[in-house]
Amino acid sequence: MTRQREEIILRRAVARLRAAVMAVTFGATGGAALFLATAWLLLRGGENVGQHLGLLRNYLPGYSVTWGGAVLGLAYGVVLGGIAGASLAWTYNRIADLRGAATTRG
Amino acid sequence: MVEGVGSEEAQRADGAARQRGGEPAVVIGGGPAGLTAAYELARRGLPAVVYEKDDIVGGISRTVERDGYRFDIGGHRFFTKITEVEALWHELLGDDLIERPRLSRIFYRGKFFDYPLRPVDALLKLGPVEAVRIVLSYLYVRLTPRGEERSFEQWVVNRFGRRLFEVFFESYTEKVWGIPCSEISSDWAAQRIKNLDLMAAIRNALLGSGGGRGGKEKGEIVTTLIDRFQYPRLGPGMMWERCAERCAELGAPTHLRREVVRLRHDGGRVNEVDVRRHDGVDGGEGDGGGEVETIACSSVVSTMPVPGLLRALDPPPPDEVLAAAAKLRFRDFLTVVVVVDREHLFPDNWIYIHAPEVRVGRIQNFKNWSPEMVPDASRTSLGLEYFVQEGDELWSAGDDELGALAARELAWLGLAEEDDVVGHYVVRMPKAYPVYDRDYEQALAVARRHLEGIGNLHPIGRNGQHRYNNQDHSMLTGMLAARNILREAESASGSSATGGAAGPAHDLWAATEDDSYLEAPERGSRSLADRAVPRRLEEDDLAAGDERLEQAIAAAFARYDPVALGGAVGVIAGALVFLLTAVLLLRGDEPLGPNLSLLGHYLIGFQVSWPGALIGALEAALLGFGFGWLLARTINLLVDLAAESVVRECELEGLLDPFDLSRLED
Ligand SMILES: Cc1cc2nc3c(=O)[nH]c(=O)nc-3n(C[C@H](O)[C@H](O)[C@H](O)COP(=O)(O)OP(=O)(O)OC[C@H]3O[C@@H](n4cnc5c(N)ncnc54)[C@H](O)[C@@H]3O)c2cc1C
Numbered sequence: 001m002t003r004q005r006e007e008i009i010l011r012r013a014v015a016r017l018r019a020a021v022m023a024v025t026f027g028a029t030g031g032a033a034l035f036l037a038t039a040w041l042l043l044r045g046g047e048n049v050g051q052h053l054g055l056l057r058n059y060l061p062g063y064s065v066t067w068g069g070a071v072l073g074l075a076y077g078v079v080l081g082g083i084a085g086a087s088l089a090w091t092y093n094r095i096a097d098l099r100g101a102a103t104t105r106g
Numbered sequence: 107m108v109e110g111v112g113s114e115e116a117q118r119a120d121g122a123a124r125q126r127g128g129e130p131a132v133v134i135g136g137g138p139a140g141l142t143a144a145y146e147l148a149r150r151g152l153p154a155v156v157y158e159k160d161d162i163v164g165g166i167s168r169t170v171e172r173d174g175y176r177f178d179i180g181g182h183r184f185f186t187k188i189t190e191v192e193a194l195w196h197e198l199l200g201d202d203l204i205e206r207p208r209l210s211r212i213f214y215r216g217k218f219f220d221y222p223l224r225p226v227d228a229l230l231k232l233g234p235v236e237a238v239r240i241v242l243s244y245l246y247v248r249l250t251p252r253g254e255e256r257s258f259e260q261w262v263v264n265r266f267g268r269r270l271f272e273v274f275f276e277s278y279t280e281k282v283w284g285i286p287c288s289e290i291s292s293d294w295a296a297q298r299i300k301n302l303d304l305m306a307a308i309r310n311a312l313l314g315s316g317g318g319r320g321g322k323e324k325g326e327i328v329t330t331l332i333d334r335f336q337y338p339r340l341g342p343g344m345m346w347e348r349c350a351e352r353c354a355e356l357g358a359p360t361h362l363r364r365e366v367v368r369l370r371h372d373g374g375r376v377n378e379v380d381v382r383r384h385d386g387v388d389g390g391e392g393d394g395g396g397e398v399e400t401i402a403c404s405s406v407v408s409t410m411p412v413p414g415l416l417r418a419l420d421p422p423p424p425d426e427v428l429a430a431a432a433k434l435r436f437r438d439f440l441t442v443v444v445v446v447d448r449e450h451l452f453p454d455n456w457i458y459i460h461a462p463e464v465r466v467g468r469i470q471n472f473k474n475w476s477p478e479m480v481p482d483a484s485r486t487s488l489g490l491e492y493f494v495q496e497g498d499e500l501w502s503a504g505d506d507e508l509g510a511l512a513a514r515e516l517a518w519l520g521l522a523e524e525d526d527v528v529g530h531y532v533v534r535m536p537k538a539y540p541v542y543d544r545d546y547e548q549a550l551a552v553a554r555r556h557l558e559g560i561g562n563l564h565p566i567g568r569n570g571q572h573r574y575n576n577q578d579h580s581m582l583t584g585m586l587a588a589r590n591i592l593r594e595a596e597s598a599s600g601s602s603a604t605g606g607a608a609g610p611a612h613d614l615w616a617a618t619e620d621d622s623y624l625e626a627p628e629r630g631s632r633s634l635a636d637r638a639v640p641r642r643l644e645e646d647d648l649a650a651g652d653e654r655l656e657q658a659i660a661a662a663f664a665r666y667d668p669v670a671l672g673g674a675v676g677v678i679a680g681a682l683v684f685l686l687t688a689v690l691l692l693r694g695d696e697p698l699g700p701n702l703s704l705l706g707h708y709l710i711g712f713q714v715s716w717p718g719a720l721i722g723a724l725e726a727a728l729l730g731f732g733f734g735w736l737l738a739r740t741i742n743l744l745v746d747l748a749a750e751s752v753v754r755e756c757e758l759e760g761l762l763d764p765f766d767l768s769r770l771e772d
Contacts (some may be wrong), residue, residue: 013665013667014664014666014667015664015666015667016664017674043274052701055701058689058693058695059689070403072123083683087677087678088674088675089674090676091673091674091677091678092667092670092674093670095401095668095669095670095674096670099667099669099670
């Protein structure tokens with residue numbers, strides 16, 4: 001392969017996001033973040049534990065700043081993070097495809 | 107050992123050749139190209155005879171022996187991507203072809219720098235002041251690139267900055283070529299890196315030199331970052347001595363001290379050659395020359411330099427052809443081998459000497475090539491290499507004078523004590539390097555056109571085609587020439603006497619011009635039988651594994667589409683704000699989301715209301731877009747920098763060693 005061709009291949013390559021990978025990554029991060037944030041408040045203790053974080057129950061039914069809530073939060077984090085990651089990847093890839101097609105036609 | 111004309115073996119072989127009928131193919135030169143051609147012809151039963159003007163075979167790839175010390179002209183690594191060449195080495199050398207580790211460094215200002223140059227190592231060793239100068243001058247040219255790149259100096263400065271050029275390029279390149287870098291055409295630099303295998307370089311950077319298909323089993327991957335090589339136990343000359351012996355056994359003798367001085371042709375074919383005996387003490391051209399013998403031939407394979415070949419034609423070519431030939435220039439080479447009474451001096455196979463204060467350009471440590479290159483393990487033989495012009499003051503200096511200079515320079519460099527030098531030998535090699543200057547391409551085209559008019563004359567090899575190549579390429583042209591001769595023989599006899607081994611006609615010059623003829627080693631070596639016409643190798647040769655690896659590499663260096671990432675983050679962020687707000691609105695609690703409305707600090711006009719949800723979503727989408735776009739740009743910048751550093755490193759590597767073709771031509 002000529003160097004020129006290699007350069008073209010390298011420069012033209014547009015990264016794609018893998019929905020599954022993004023879902024797992026965001027899911028794992030989201031779940032862990034929510035679990036750790038809850039656990040941290042519980043371990044610190046004090047009065048009125050998790051006054052603000054507890055507001056999440058508005059969106060995540062059943063969630064509270066308790067050990068049970070931490071586990072539930074983990075599950076929510078995994079699911080919602082996963083959905084967010086997959087959607088991000090899906091949207092990115094669609095836009096990149098559309099733009100790629102437009103460039104090739106142009 | 108190869109025998110001369112008068113020997114019994116040679117006479118027997120000559121007789122055998124004649125018995126098989128027809129005039130022999132005359133091979134001019136017993137170097138790699140000529141001997142390979144002779145071997146190919148002989149093993150297919152065609153008569154051939156080799157004339158070599160020196161008293162030793164191997165040409166530039168010879169091994170000289172003096173008092174038991176063996177040394178190369180330069181140092182000859184054996185590496186190739188051509189299956190047949192590799193097979194021939196193994197067939198003839200068997201276990202005598204050993205594998206050696208490679209270490210070579212640059213010696214500058216009393217320090218050893220890693221070669222290939224590694225920026226961090228170089229900057230650390232040069233010290234903080236020099237490091238800052240190099241980095242600043244690099245940044246300066248990156249920020250203010252110059253358009254003009256006519257000279258080699260401009261070309262390098264544009265890429266690496268002036269300071270790095272001054273430190274690592276200027277003095278060495280000028281030593282090698284003998285002219286200022288500002289007078290060397292930038293084409294030469296571009297030529298050196300034109301075949302750079304970017305994928306291989308990146309693969310190496312990512313996976314190390316064993317990465318990729320085949321790994322070590324398929325032999326070393328021949329890449330720009332090679333760190334091991336093959337070498338005959340007794341030096342490269344061993345290969346060519348063996349080859350000449352085998353040729354003689356098969357009926358193709360090599361006659362030493364025989365110089366072909368004239369090729370008598372009838373316009374379309376060479377019918378006879380005149381061979382001058384040099385049986386004086388020196389052998390070679392210098393001994394005045396002896397009687398001339400005329401030999402009838404069926405064809406001629408020539409490895410003699412193109413200008414000499416054209417001058418030897420009888421009748422002579424037109425003046426304009428001779429004038430063109432006179433424009434083809436060469437650089438000559440001189441090795442002073444000094445014997446140092448020390449068991450160990452340095453671990454490198456060779457060292458590049460950049461210091462402008464000394465004339466030596468490179469120093470070989472032959473014992474590190476093969477322990478059998480020295481007769482006495484307690485001593486070390488070093489080859490100090492000087493790039494010269496035939497007739498200049500170094501070339502003409504006496505051997506003792508050169509020995510003293512070498513000892514002095516070694517001491518100055520701090521590599522050995524002058525008093526420890528106990529002996530020296532000098533070897534001068536004229537026409538070691540065909541020069542690629544501004545005129546050469548045009549001049550070579552004129553010469554080639556003329557030579558192509560003579561049907562049975564096959565110019566091959568390094569100087570035979572004015573091609574700055576390695577042994578394997580010379581051997582390839584030898585194999586192809588032999589096949590063309592076989593083909594001629596087959597069609598003349600109307601039979602397939604040689605078993606149809608010749609195959610279709612090969613364009614010898616195309617193998618010279620089309621670099622892809624030899625390209626892409628690790629992607630599957632090519633068989634010569636496939637080489638009817640030169641074609642790019644990569645199209646159909648990419649092994650599936652490599653293709654996947656390359657796709658992976660391309661993916662690793664792929665750029666993010668900033669608009670797509672911005673769009674995606676924007677959509678997700680907008681949707682999130684809208685959803686969070688909508689949930690609160692639909693639940694209808696009072697007061698409405700006092701905490702969520704704090705987002706209004708960032709999203710102007712945002713409230714927990716339906717219009718607020720829309721405004722917030724829009725603003726979040728815009729901010730998300732900006733964030734995603736910036737993220738993609740930043741990642742792309744970093745990927746570009748990583749890719750650029752790999753490319754620059756390869757370019758550096760290719761340029762730093764102007765004579766080390768393995769780094770680029772492979
Ligand atoms: C310093 C240096 C280092 C190198 N390192 C390597 C390396 O590491 N690996 C590698 O593979 N290659 C290396 N090479 C390249 C290698 O030496 C050449 O590619 C190879 O020797 C070319 O072979 P050839 O047969 O084409 O030509 P040559 O080796 O030049 O052989 C031509 C022969 O023809 C003879 N001849 C010329 N004219 C006549 C005449 N009129 N009559 C009879 N005989 C004649 C000459 O005496 C000579 O023996 C190096 C070269 C140099 C200079």
